[in-house]
Amino acid sequence: MSIIGKSYWLGTTVLAGAVAAVSPVAANPAAVGKDLAVKLSGFAQVNLAVANQDVSAGFGRGYWVKVDGAAIQFDASATADNGLHYGLRLDVLAYADANTNADEVFAFLNTAWGRVELGDQDDAGVRMHVEADNVMVGRRGFSGDAPEIFQFGSGGALSTPILTQTGDAKKIIYFTPRVEGLQLGASFTPDSGANGASFAERDNDGDFENVVSLAANYTTKLDGVTLLVSVAGEFGDDEAANGAETPGDLETLAVGGTAKFQGFSIGAGYVDLANRGLTQADIDGGADGGAHWSAAASYRKGPWGVSLGYFSSAKSQTTGRGGDTRVDVLSLDGSYNVAPGWSTALSVNFVEATNINGTATQVDNDGSVVILSNLFRF
Numbered sequence: 371m372s373i374i375g376k377s378y379w380l381g382t383t384v385l386a387g388a389v390a391a392v393s394p395v396a397a398n399p400a401a402v403g404k405d406l407a408v409k410l411s412g413f414a415q416v417n418l419a420v421a422n423q424d425v426s427a428g429f430g431r432g433y434w435v436k437v438d439g440a441a442i443q444f445d446a447s448a449t450a451d452n453g454l455h456y457g458l459r460l461d462v463l464a465y466a467d468a469n470t471n472a473d474e475v476f477a478f479l480n481t482a483w484g485r486v487e488l489g490d491q492d493d494a495g496v497r498m499h500v501e502a503d504n505v506m507v508g509r510r511g512f513s514g515d516a517p518e519i520f521q522f523g524s525g526g527a528l529s530t531p532i533l534t535q536t537g538d539a540k541k542i543i544y545f546t547p548r549v550e551g552l553q554l555g556a557s558f559t560p561d562s563g564a565n566g567a568s569f570a571e572r573d574n575d576g577d578f579e580n581v582v583s584l585a586a587n588y589t590t591k592l593d594g595v596t597l598l599v600s601v602a603g604e605f606g607d608d609e610a611a612n613g614a615e616t617p618g619d620l621e622t623l624a625v626g627g628t629a630k631f632q633g634f635s636i637g638a639g640y641v642d643l644a645n646r647g648l649t650q651a652d653i654d655g656g657a658d659g660g661a662h663w664s665a666a667a668s669y670r671k672g673p674w675g676v677s678l679g680y681f682s683s684a685k686s687q688t689t690g691r692g693g694d695t696r697v698d699v700l701s702l703d704g705s706y707n708v709a710p711g712w713s714t715a716l717s718v719n720f721v722e723a724t725n726i727n728g729t730a731t732q733v734d735n736d737g738s739v740v741i742l743s744n745l746f747r748f
Contacts, residue, residue, distance in 0.1 A: 406446035414440035423737030455480035493583035494555030495602035501639020502664035507675035508715025511701020523726025525695030581606030618648040655688030673707035
């Protein structure tokens with residue numbers, strides 16, 4: 371899933387509502403199908419990017435014109451005589467290579483008891499977790515394109531907030547209705563590699579299997595301040611490529627929250643990845659899966675928005691591979707709604723990356739990334 375799709379509306383809506391509530395683009399009526407009502411929406415984003423960095427291998431030009439993805443989303447739904455609301459979502463990637471043509475494809479069912487989804491979709495933890503980038507504007511700084519044009523190395527520290535390991539792999543998901551501000555969610559993914567047309571359900575191919583995601587968020591309003599807090603976890607078995615057991619299971623925990631008042635917003639989040647994907651030798655040598663935290667504040671008024679955010683991640687390396695691999699990003703973002711369906715954004719990111727390759731001979735990379743974006747939605 372793209373960055374836009376990751377969490378633009380993350381955790382902010384009641385999923386027992388309309389299908390478009392968890393979508394990064396507003397679904398507008400386009401047509402009526404034979405049996406299901408069809409809605410069509412989509413987006414395309416075009417960027418200009420400039421980067422200045424100490425270690426520029428692979429990114430030596432220093433400037434880019436990028437199309438940051440484009441997609442067309444079809445939402446088809448109907449309501450049965452007994453009140454059941456059901457349907458299907460198809461996200462077709464309009465700007466991809468020859469082997470990639472779809473993002474999320476899943477069926478859903480809304481009832482008085484909640485919402486069930488089945489197919490290629492993000493898990494419950496990602497959908498319900500909130501953190502700093504949920505209040506940021508425009509490119510949302512460290513959640514934007516910086517990892518694609520900045521050299522973060524092979525040390526394993528995350529360069530952008532990540533909670534889940536399953537992405538859009540095939541899964542079953544359930545959300546309760548929101549009651550007194552509280553909503554719960556759960557999902558089950560048999561194999562993290564089973565994405566798209568690739569079935570990939572083997573249990574010895576190095577993926578994660580039997581992955582359970584559990585999440586809850588709670589929203590309330592106090593003296594005009596809207597609060598939203600979340601807790602999420604992801605748990606699963608680490609498959610070894612040779613069929614042997616490995617201790618690097620998924621045991622990810624995350625907490626976060628946001629507060630909003632009269633155009634001002636603040637948000638923060640923390641994710642601990644435990645020993646995700648590590649061998650016993652890695653663990654015995656002092657390594658871990660890493661952790662990251664973020665904080666941000668923003669202000670929106672009319673078509674304008676500005677935000678300031680900070681992201682920090684660290685991953686301990688084994689003995690003899692130097693100190694921790696760290697990534698720190700300070701982001702300043704601005705956005706402006708130029709006209710209906712067209713918004714522009716400027717993102718300025720200052721990056722410090724330490725021991726980027728996790729080696730005894732330490733390599734650091736400091737620099738900056740500036741991205742000017744134009745986003746079109748329909």
